[in-house]
Amino acid sequence: MTEALPGWSLAYSGKVRDLYVAAGQSLETAPEMLMVASDRVSAFDQVLEPAIPGKGELLTELTRWWTERLGLPSQLAPDADARTPEPVRGRAMLVRTLDMLPVECVVRGRVTGSGLKEYQRLGSISGVSLPDGLVDGDALPEPIYTPAWKAPQGEHDENVSYERTVELVGEADAAAIRELSLSVYARAAEVAAAAGLVLADTKFEFGRDRVTGELLLADEVLTSDSSRYWDAAALEAGRVESFDKQIVRDWLAANWDGEGAAPELPAEIVERTAARYRELIERLTGAPSIGE
Template identity: 50%
Template sequence: MKHLHSGKVRDLYQTDEGLLMMVASDRISAFDYVLEPDIPDKGAILTQLSLWWFDQLKDVLPNHIVHHGPDARSVVCKPLRMVPVECVARGYLTGSGLADYRATGEVSGVRLAPGLEDGSKLDEPIFTPSTKAPIGEHDEPISFEQVVEEVGAETAEQLRDITLAVYARGAEIGRERGIIVADTKIELGWDSEGVLTLADEVLTPDSSRFWPADAWQPGRTQPSFDKQYVRDWLTSSESGWDKSSGNPPPRLPDEIVERTRQRYLEAYERLTGSPFKG
């Protein structure tokens, strides 16, 4: 197969039939850096969890999957013309959204109620799109009006409605399993017939924030089942890394690697209700 692209986490190949094979590596990224070492089984966990979610969402919108790949970390999918916008939905306030709210009272142009804290539940989920930055650069939040300028009013409304619908289904299923889906990012593209289609990964610990519902407490950093655990270690005094220094992050200790793997595994098994088989 022809190698087309390697991202921070995934590698993309073209098959002889003109389809794409997407392979999820065990690489993990944070703050726009690919970290070392890899997280064992991470690629297979993300791929299998995405396949499970695609099945849960098949009545919401079509997805790009044609069939499973030759192993647990790969899928064969149809090529899409990707939407030039990062589609994000938030049901809770944290992360970059919290930073923007503290600075402006808004997130991606959406005015929020005063007095919200880290982890606060929003009155209703909001669509908070951002730019799609090249590797090594940061995505920047944009308003719905800027999305309209980029793709037109009709498509912008479709992107918003689809993103919120995917989030709503994910939040509902997560709630049934004791997991809060705080936010999620999805990738959308147009297929050969112009139909908006769900691509890449969906509702995984890499594209979403998952919190244990029984430990949720606004006003502090929430325990999580996602790579926020790695971000928290990197920004702690223990890592010795200064995020603003311009230097790459340090190597992850074995303990952090194993605990991160366990969080990915627990997210998979709690959501799907099945043991991970690899």
């Protein structure tokens, strides 16, 4: 469900985020946009019901914390907080509009998820050859960059090789986003490890500022929706305890065959997921999360 914000027009509604521009403008021309994180949750390309209470604020808090913690160039517009509409303050960011690169930059430190399935078929992920015998959750010899092509709305993203990203965005930008992705992942993984967490994988998106041409991290950064965080002690004991929407993925995989509309999430799954989102922020930042 989107919201009516005086002075703003809804320009795009995605699975979990809504983009607004100033009334009378469009995404193609607006110098700024309001990026609102909803409480909606998606899995297997489905938006599920009910939403996860507080999720939008938690993801926004996490993006902003990581941006400040790692000293990353910010997409935030000048005086963003003061100019953010009150009804969505706390789960929205007023940002500079970027010309987005059509590449999803995935970095993996562990083999799991869709990467595991591709590895089991091909012995590689996005063209990166890997050792034989890896199983779910195994650490990779070193983090790998496994990009995907950002498909148009309504189509599925497609894992591609690095060489294909060169064709998509040019050699200079392809090299820059690969280097930035690996660098940010490595720094974040160290911070996570100090909090007793394993950053199994994450994905980034980049765009260029329309005025300055600066290449910036866009959208969410190292959130529970864009990353897999695991408890390090549990992993050492042979269990995977995740701090993301894996609880939702697992329940849906066990209770839905992929045909027709996805079933409604049970209240227990919703609350467990919300609790894990909150716990992740508390573990990382050492402070109570919003809503506690």
